[in-house]
Structures are given as C-alpha cells and as structure tokens.
Amino acid sequence: xxxxxxxxxxxxxxxxxxxxxxxxxxxxxxxxxxxxxxxxxxxxxxxxxxxxxxxxxxxxxxxxxxxxxxxxxxxxxxxxxxxxxxxxxxxxxxxxxxxxxxxxxxxxxxxxxxxxxxxxxxxxxxxxxxxxxxxxxxxxxxxxxxxxxxxxxxxxxxxxxxxxxxxxxxxxxxxxxxxxxxxxxxxxxxxxxxxxxxxxxxxxxxxxxxxxxxxxxxxxxxxxxxxxxxxxxxxxxxxxxxxxxxxxxxxxxxxxxxxxxxxxxxxxxxxxxxxxxxxxxxxxxxxxxxxxxxxxxxxxxxxxxxxxxxxxxxxxxxxxxxxxxxxxxxxxxxxxxxxxxxxxxxxxxxxxxxxxxxxxxxxxxxxxxxxxxxxxxxxxxxxxxxxxxxxxxxxxxxxxxxxxxxxxxxxxxxxxxxxxxxxxxxxxxxxxxxxxxxxxxxxxxxxxxxxxxxxxxxxxxxxxxxxxxxxxxxxxxxxxxxxxxxxxxxxxxxxxxxxxxxxxxxxxxxxxxxxxxxxxxxxxxxxxxxxxxxxxxxxxxxxxxxxxxxxxxxxxxxxxxxxxxxxxxxxxxxxxxxxxxxxxxxxxxxxxxxxxxxxxxxxxxxxxxxxxxxxxxxxxxxxxxxxxxxxxxxxxxxxxxxxxxxxxxxxxxxxxxxxxxxxxxxxxxxxxxxxxxxxxxxxxxxxxxxxxxxxxxxxxxxxxxxxxxxxxxxxxxxxxx
Amino acid sequence: xxxxxxxxxxxxxxxxxxxxxxxxxxxxxxxxxxxxxxxxxxxxxxxxxxxxxxxxxxxxxxxxxxxxxxxxxxxxxxxxxxxxxxxxxxxxxxxxxxxxxxxxxxxxxxxxxxxxxxxxxxxxxxxxxxxxxxxxxxxxxxxxxxxxxxxxxxxxxxxxxxxxxxxxxxxxxxxxxxxxxxxxxxxxxxxxxxxx
Ligand code: FES
Ligand code: FES
Numbered sequence: 001x002x003x004x005x006x007x008x009x010x011x012x013x014x015x016x017x018x019x020x021x022x023x024x025x026x027x028x029x030x031x032x033x034x035x036x037x038x039x040x041x042x043x044x045x046x047x048x049x050x051x052x053x054x055x056x057x058x059x060x061x062x063x064x065x066x067x068x069x070x071x072x073x074x075x076x077x078x079x080x081x082x083x084x085x086x087x088x089x090x091x092x093x094x095x096x097x098x099x100x101x102x103x104x105x106x107x108x109x110x111x112x113x114x115x116x117x118x119x120x121x122x123x124x125x126x127x128x129x130x131x132x133x134x135x136x137x138x139x140x141x142x143x144x145x146x147x148x149x150x151x152x153x154x155x156x157x158x159x160x161x162x163x164x165x166x167x168x169x170x171x172x173x174x175x176x177x178x179x180x181x182x183x184x185x186x187x188x189x190x191x192x193x194x195x196x197x198x199x200x201x202x203x204x205x206x207x208x209x210x211x212x213x214x215x216x217x218x219x220x221x222x223x224x225x226x227x228x229x230x231x232x233x234x235x236x237x238x239x240x241x242x243x244x245x246x247x248x249x250x251x252x253x254x255x256x257x258x259x260x261x262x263x264x265x266x267x268x269x270x271x272x273x274x275x276x277x278x279x280x281x282x283x284x285x286x287x288x289x290x291x292x293x294x295x296x297x298x299x300x301x302x303x304x305x306x307x308x309x310x311x312x313x314x315x316x317x318x319x320x321x322x323x324x325x326x327x328x329x330x331x332x333x334x335x336x337x338x339x340x341x342x343x344x345x346x347x348x349x350x351x352x353x354x355x356x357x358x359x360x361x362x363x364x365x366x367x368x369x370x371x372x373x374x375x376x377x378x379x380x381x382x383x384x385x386x387x388x389x390x391x392x393x394x395x396x397x398x399x400x401x402x403x404x405x406x407x408x409x410x411x412x413x414x415x416x417x418x419x420x421x422x423x424x425x426x427x428x429x430x431x432x433x434x435x436x437x438x439x440x441x442x443x444x445x446x447x448x449x450x451x452x453x454x455x456x457x458x459x460x461x462x463x464x465x466x467x468x469x470x471x472x473x474x475x476x477x478x479x480x481x482x483x484x485x486x487x488x489x490x491x492x493x494x495x496x497x498x499x500x501x502x503x504x505x506x507x508x509x510x511x512x513x514x515x516x517x518x519x520x521x522x523x524x525x526x527x528x529x530x531x532x533x534x535x536x537x538x539x540x541x542x543x544x545x546x547x548x549x550x551x552x553x554x555x556x557x558x559x560x561x562x563x564x565x566x567x568x569x570x571x572x573x574x575x576x577x578x579x580x581x582x583x584x585x586x587x588x589x590x591x592x593x594x595x596x597x598x599x600x601x602x603x604x605x606x607x608x609x610x611x612x613x614x615x616x617x618x619x620x621x622x623x624x625x626x627x628x629x630x631x632x633x634x635x636x637x638x639x640x641x642x643x644x645x646x647x648x649x650x651x652x653x654x655x656x657x658x659x660x661x662x663x664x665x666x667x668x669x670x671x672x673x674x675x676x677x678x679x680x681x682x683x684x685x686x687x688x689x690x691x692x693x694x695x696x697x698x699x700x701x702x703x704x705x706x707x708x709x710x711x712x713x714x715x716x717x718x719x720x721x
Numbered sequence: 722x723x724x725x726x727x728x729x730x731x732x733x734x735x736x737x738x739x740x741x742x743x744x745x746x747x748x749x750x751x752x753x754x755x756x757x758x759x760x761x762x763x764x765x766x767x768x769x770x771x772x773x774x775x776x777x778x779x780x781x782x783x784x785x786x787x788x789x790x791x792x793x794x795x796x797x798x799x800x801x802x803x804x805x806x807x808x809x810x811x812x813x814x815x816x817x818x819x820x821x822x823x824x825x826x827x828x829x830x831x832x833x834x835x836x837x838x839x840x841x842x843x844x845x846x847x848x849x850x851x852x853x854x855x856x857x858x859x860x861x862x863x864x865x866x867x868x869x870x871x872x873x874x875x876x877x878x879x880x881x882x883x884x885x886x887x888x889x890x891x892x893x894x895x896x897x898x899x900x901x902x903x904x905x906x907x908x909x910x911x912x913x914x915x916x917x
Contacts (some may be wrong), residue, residue, distance in 0.1 A: 014851035017859030018843065018866055020793020020833035027792035109787065110778040182797045182805055182894050183860040231795070231860025232894050264798045459858030459895050614854050614897060621896030646802035646892065653889040657898040659881055 004472020008610035013463045022229045026186035026261045028199040036260035037112035039102035039119045041094045044128035044639035045335040048092040055118040061111030066103040077214035081207040083239035086305040096337040097640035098269025128639020129335040136299045136330035139307040155324030160293025164284025168360045172353040174708040175631040178273040183231020186261035189247035197224045203233040204495030209488045211240025227486040230458040235341040236271040238497045265644035272340020275300040279353040289375045293324040302331040303338040312350035315429045317383040320376040344683035355426035355691030381572035389571040389672035392602040397578045400600025404580035413700045419584035422700025426688035428577035434563040435494025437508040442551040447539035452484045455493040455505045461611030466509045473513035499680025507674040512554025571672045577601035579688045583696040590712025596660035604670035604679035616663040619685015625652045627693035761826035766835030782806045782817035793833035793863040804891030807864040814871035833863035849908035857895035865891045869905045878909035
C-alpha cells in the first residue's frame with residue numbers, strides 16, 4: 001500500500017482504543033492524589049453572602065476546602081487563550097448558574113462529593129437576564145472572539161430588493177445547544193520544584209500553557225501541559241477553562257497532586273455551548289433566479305462578562321454571487337455562562353437560515369433548488385471580489401446529485417405506509433482557519449523515525465495522518481514512524497479546532513521530512529559513491545557517515561499568528577459542499593426520521609479518505625442532531641439551563657442514524673492553502689444539514705419550519721406537500 | 722421490526738439494563754445463615770479481588786477505575802445515560818456507574834481489558850471496530866465494544882435495524898454510528914463462524 005498522501009490507512013491508535021489502554025486525562029493517577037469536587041452557585045445572578053466549609057470538613061476523608069480567600073489574584077489574560085475574561089473565585093459576585101464558589105479536596109471521589117454537598121452557602125439572588133434581540137449590541141474588538149468585522153456591506157441592497165422579481169424575507173431561530181463530548185473535562189495538576197505539570201482534556205495544549213502562565217504570572221516554560229488523548233472536543237476544550245486553573249491552584253495550595261474532573265452537569269456551565277441565535281434573511285432575485293440582493297442579520301446570546309459572538313452571516317459572505325450584500329452580527333447579554341465555538345460555529349447556524357431562505361426562493365420561482373444554487377454560483381468571493389484559492393463546488397453539486405439521484409427524485413412527496421417521504425438539499429461552506437505549526441523529525445541509525453509535534457489527539461485522525469505524511473515523504477513504511485504528541489515539551493502547534501490540524505500541522509510535518517531528506521542528500525553527496533550499488537537506505541547512509549541520528553525541524557507559517565478565510569493573502573479560502581437528504585415524516589405521531597444522506601465536498605486534498613469519511617459522517621450526524629433534537633432549554637424563571645445531563649437533553653443515538661450515508665470528495669488540490677493542498681474538513685460536514693432537513697420536511701408536508709429543532713409538535717397534522 | 726418503527730426510548734434501555742444488574746444480586750444477599758462468613762470477593766477478568774472494607778458508596782465504576790486502575794470503562798455521565806461505563810456482570814451488560822460495588826460479592830465482571838486473549842489477539846468485536854473505523858476519539862469505545870459483545874451474545878445482532886436499536890444505550894458524540902453498526906454486524910458473522 002502506498003502509505004503517503006491519499007492512502008486510507010487504518011488508525012494507528014486502533015489497538016489502544018479498542019482495548020481500553022488509551023489513557024485520557026481522568027485516567028492518570030499519581031501517589032498522594034487528592035480528588036477535587038466543585039461547589040457551584042445555584043443562582044444565575046447575584047452575590048455569595050456566606051459560605052461555611054465546616055460541615056464539609058467534618059466528612060471523613062475531606063482534607064481541605066478552598067474558597068475565594070485561598071485563591072491568588074489572577075492576572076487578566078486575553079480571550080483566548082483563556083476561555084473567559086473573568087476567572088472564578090476572585091470575588092463574591094455570581095455571574096451565571098454553575099459558577100464555582102468552593103473546591104472540596106479529599107482522598108477519595110466519594111468523600112469529595114459528599115463534602116461538596118455539605119458546604120453551606122447562602123446567596124442573594126438578582127433577577128436573571130434572559131435573551132432578547134431588543135438588547136442587541138455591537139461586540140468589542142478587544143476580544144479575539146471578535147475576529148471579523150460585525151458589519152459588511154457591498155452594493156446597494158435596497159435597490160437590489162426593489163428591482164427583484166421575487167423576494168423572500170424570513171426569521172429563523174435556534175436554541176442553545178451543548179457540545180457534550182463523551183469525555184467530561186478533567187485535569188490532574190502537580191507541582192514539582194516550582195514547575196507545574198497538567199494532564200488535561202484539551203484541544204490546544206499550548207493554549208492552556210499560555211492561559212495559565214498569564215493568569216498565574218509564571219513563565220510559560222515552567223508549565224508543561226500533557227494531553228495524550230482527548231475524548232472529543234468539538235470546541236468545548238479549545239481554550240483554558242476553570243478545571244485547569246483551579247486544579248493548578250489547588251495543587252499549589254495543598255502541595256499534592258489534584259485531579260479535578262467535571263461532572264456532566266458542570267460541562268454545561270464551564271465549557272460553553274453554541275449560543276441561541278435569532279436571524280433574519282432577506283433575498284431578492286430576478287425572474288431567472290439570479291440574486292439581486294442578500295441581507296442577513298443575526299443576534300446571538302453572550303454572557304455578562306464576555307463578548308463571544310456567532311458570525312452567523314459568515315456563510316452568506318462567501319456563498320452566492322450577488323451585486324448587493326448587507327450583513328450584520330450582534331450579541332445580546334444574558335446571565336448564562338459564556339457560549340463558545342461549537343462544531344460548526346458561524347456557518348453552522350447561519351447556513352440553516354440562508355439555505356432555508358434559498359429553498360423558499362426556489363419554491364417562489366418554481367425552480368429546482370439545485371438549479372437556483374447553480375445559477376448563483378460565486379466565481380469569486382462575493383464579499384471582496386478576490387479569486388478563490390480553489391473551488392470545485394460545481395463538481396460537488398453534480399457528483400453529489402448523481403450519487404443521491406436528485407434529478408430523478410419524485411417531484412411529489414412519496415408515501416411509505418404512515419410515512420411521507422421528502423427530499424431536500426443545501427449548500428455547505430466553511431471558513432478556512434489557519435494557525436502556524438512546527439514539527440521535528442528524527443531518523444535514527446536503527447532505521448526508526450521519531451516524529452514530534454505538540455498537537456493533540458481528539459479523534460480526528462492526527463495520530464495516523466501525521467506519520468502517514470512523514471512516511472510518504474521519506475519513502476519508508478509507516479510502521480517505522482513513531483509519533484510523540486500532546487505535550488508542550490514538543491514543537492509548538494496550534495489547537496485542534498477550526499478544522500486546521502491536518503492542513504497546518506501536516507504541512508509542518510511535510511516540511512520537516514523534506515528538510516531531513518535534503519540533509520540526507522547532503523550527507524550522501526559527501527560520501528564516496530559505491531558504483532552500481534542499489535539505492536542506499538537512509539539509515540545505512542547514517543551509519544556509514546558515523547551518525548547516531550539526524551533531525552530536522554519543519555514549520556508552517558504565513559506571517560501571522562492566525563488567519564481566517566485567507567484574509568492574510570491574495571486568495572479567498574473556503575471549503576464548499578452540498579448535502580442531500582431524504583427524510584420520512586409521520587404526521588399522525590409527529591415523528592421524523594433520516595432515511596439517507598449524501599454529502600459531497602470540495603475541500604482540497606484528502607490525506608486519509610478513511611478517517612475523512614468518519615469525520616464527515618460525524619458532521620452530518622451533528623447536523624441531524626441540530627435539525628431534529630438538540631436544545632438546551634433555559635428556565636425562564638431561574639435563567640439557568642434546565643437539564644444539565646444526557647437524560648433530559650437529547651443527542652443522536654445509533655438508532656437515529658441510518659447506514660445509508662454516502663460521503664464523496666471531489667478530486668481537488670488547493671495550491672494556495674499550504675504545501676499539502678489540503679484544507680480542513682472537521683466542521684463543514686455539520687453545515688447545511690439542518691437546512692436540507694427542513695427543506696425536505698417542506699417537500700414532504702408543505703410545512704416550512706424555521707425554528708430548530710424540528711420537534712413532533714411542529715409536524716403533527718402536517719399534510720402531504 | 723423495520724427501520725422506520727419508532728425507536729424504544731434510550732432511557733427504557735438504560736432502565737432495563739440497570740434493573741438487570743440489580744435483580745440477580747438478591748439471591749446472593751439471601752445466603753443461608755449457616756454459611757461460613759467468607760470475606761466478600763469479586764472476580765474481575767478472571768482475577769479475584771477482596772471487597773472487604775469497601776466504602777459502601779463506591780460504584781463498580783469508581784472501584785474498577787480508582788482501586789484496580791482498570792480505566793477502560795469511562796465515566797461520561799455517572800447516571801446511566803451514556804453507556805461509557807459498560808461492563809459485563811456475569812455475562813450481562815450493565816452500566817457500572819449504577820451498580821454499587823459492595824453488592825457484588827461472589828459475582829464476576831468482565832471489562833474491556835479482559836476481552837483480548839492473553840497472547841494479545843483481539844476479540845472479534847475489537848478487530849471489527851478497527852476494520853470499520855468505528856471510533857474517532859475512542860472515549861466511548863470501551864463501552865461500545867463491551868456492549869457489542871453482549872448485543873451479539875444476546876442475539877440482538879440479527880439485522881442492521883436490530884443492532885442500531887440495541888446499541889442505542891451507548892452514546893458516541895463523534896458519531897461513528899454507521900461504522901459501529903457495520904462492525905457489530907461483521908463481528909457477529911465472524912463469531913457465528915466460530916472465529917471467536
Ligand atoms: S457513566 Fe455510566 S452510563 Fe454514563
Ligand atoms: S469515538 Fe468519540 S465519542 Fe465515540
């Protein structure tokens with residue numbers, strides 16, 4: 001098997017993951033370990049009036065109870081790398097339900113939990129602040145979460161709408177939804193000789209180092225962050241959260257290793273969620289379906305203390321050719337904890353609205369929804385006119401439609417017993433995010449290759465893909481490559497988020513391997529050639545040159561610490577695709593089922609089609625969750641999440657997802673996105689699915705649903721479309 | 722059952738699993754008074770462990786993870802809603818977070834660590850998970866693998882639809898569901914051919 005780029009190598013972490021040998025953060029133990037349990041505020045807003053640790057200290061096994069008085073004063077750090085600007089346990093103000101107010105430390109988890117339940121706290125509650133679009137405000141550019149301009153205007157939208165033969169204007173809404181990775185975030189912290197080591201659940205080891213170094217006033221080199229395996233992140237583990245900060249302080253105060261593992265309920269209030277998003281889309285089109293104007297405005301909720309914003313119009317900025325665009329994103333404060341980027345941020349919520357509106361427009365025009373998309377294909381970036389780095393969306397539409405049988409689909413909804421069958425489609429688009437990366441590769445005289453990069457394993461395939469790239473470049477079997485990762489003692493990389501790791505860290509790995517090969521060539525040139533001998537293995541060359549090993553460092557850089565959508569260069573950078581679904585609706589019971597789906601993508605080069613397919617199936621399942629069930633309901637009286645668990649909040653289970661999900665990648669290499677020609681794929685799979693589903697429901701029943709999720713009460717009594 | 726039948730709710734499956742875990746414990750508790758007072762023990766992956774002096778609050782999950790350092794079974798919810806902690810108790814799948822270790826005198830537990838052969842040969846279910854790329858992050862995987870072994874031995878792997886239903890007590894947020902279903906189907910066939 002060719003083991004380089006494009007080969008469907010099985011995962012190299014297979015054996016350790018199916019045997020239970022892979023250790024995640026909460027699986028690590030150290031002698032003298034203390035277990036931490038957090039006491040959290042039950043009110044959304046107000047003050048902590050009194051806190052008595054005595055009953056907790058009376059519990060056998062409880063060693064210590066830490067309150068705000070035991071905490072050092074944390075220095076202010078930017079967001080990110082800290083997830084929030086205001087750290088817990090610094091004062092008596094309660095800013096969200098679930099905010100930590102005390103830490104109980106005990107010899108066993110049972111004692112710590114029993115102690116936490118006995119800490120006596122009194123609060124003075126203020127009225128919670130609920131989401132209201134009326135209070136929308138412009139975000140401050142001081143937060144790095146605000147990485148785009150909140151407003152974008154091009155052309156004359158009122159004129160475009162006035163000239164349109166057809167207009168669609170509609171409002172769309174989605175509730176907050178939580179990431180709910182299966183692994184609850186956890187940190188084991190230990191201090192030795194003034195040096196802090198953390199084993200933690202993280203998507204960005206270096207980010208945790210920078211966040212803690214800033215907050216604790218330490219040199220970054222004195223903090224080592226280890227994340228061997230992270231049990232899913234989806235954005236919930238991207239930045240530095242209280243479990244990391246509080247575990248570090250608790251370990252420092254007690255002089256013992258401390259493990260702080262969130263409960264599932266704590267995941268709901270201390271790792272973020274996709275915010276509530278209210279959107280309004282207005283489209284104008286001429287008689288042939290060509291767009292004359294696109295207006296897209298959104299408001300998403302944020303916390304009292306941070307300016308997190310969902311750029312819901314990000315997809316509208318790049319999707320369709322139009323002479324006039326008017327886009328705006330606003331945020332409205334609530335007394336909930338801070339929301340956070342979640343697979344897929346920005347385009348994820350936004351394309352539900354845009355692609356639902358496009359379907360409404362197709363219906364108004366009497367046009368095939370796919371033909372409407374093709375008629376408005378953007379040959380250059382509609383927001384600024386720059387050329388695309390690469391784009392094969394026309395092929396993605398055509399090849400996806402052929403796989404699905406879109407052109408042959410029944411025009412009227414079909415029936416299957418109680419079920420009405422509908423088909424729907426949507427375009428997909430995602431911003432390409434890029435971060436610099438570095439990697440080191442070492443060839444040893446015994447022929448083994450050690451590849452080193454600080455990057456994380458969150459399940460996206462990095463443990464296979466990076467060795468695969470190295471083996472391909474060096475022309476050696478992958479079995480000879482060992483990857484060391486998940487450690488800030490290794491060369492620095494960015495986070496495993498923003499669909500960026502394969503393209504960016506992969507490029508650094510490729511660069512390192514090429515430099516190593518060049519150094520080998522240099523050594524070979526100095527050695528006397530053995531005439532007529534077969535090509536010499538690199539390790540044999542090393543031995544002949546008397547070297548024990550040979551290393552090279554590789555980098556991926558583009559002159560900035562971060563880039564979105566190719567803003568740093570001359571080409572606009574996006575990934576594209578199309579998703580087609582067939583859903584079945586039972587209007588008597590209000591049930592909805594996914595029958596089959598095709599996802600067809602133009603995303604640059606695919607490094608490993610096997611792990612890539614799993615990424616896209618995961619994304620489509622996330623889209624189905626968004627469409628059909630996911631909602632974190634906010635209690636209107638208490639201003640807190642109603643159910644902070646996996647029994648009161650639905651996420652897709654196996655029975656929800658049919659086997660018939662087909663994934664297709666258009667053959668493509670992006671020459672501008674980096675030396676691999678690859679872009680990211682982790683998020684685009686989740687984009688467009690909710691719109692395709694809502695469009696299929698409209699096809700099946702004639703009922704247009706603009707509020708997610710699509711629940712039985714919205715489907716009951718719907719007639720055949 | 723057809724694929725379009727309304728699915729039994731996940732919580733029904735979970736409830737069934739947790740009751741199944743508790744029910745067989747009763748006869749053990751009702752031992753004849755004349756029996757010699759032996760120290761309570763629990764067999765895990767073939768090895769006998771002492772349960773004496775156990776904190777009665779300790780769940781089977783915490784006991785396995787913290788006392789025996791068998792960290793394959795994971796804690797995803799600690800309340801029976803995710804399946805990450807699935808182990809076999811006398812051959813039946815249970816959520817280890819819902820079972821108190823102190824109730825298990827004389828019983829036998831198999832965890833994911835106990836499935837492969839001593840020579841390292843993987844159980845057919847484990848091999849099928851690798852062959853079908855049936856995981857991403859791997860956090861739910863020990864629970865999925867153990868649950869799949871039971872799903873097959875229970876006779877609930879007869880069709881794709883049946884597997885999807887009977888594997889729905891194990892959440893996978895990476896959403897490797899179609900691959901998991903294919904792996905279970907494949908492993909069931911291998912085991913039926915006597916390859917186990
Ligand atoms: S941890 Fe036991 S079911 Fe979730
Ligand atoms: S593989 Fe990540 S949760 Fe299942």
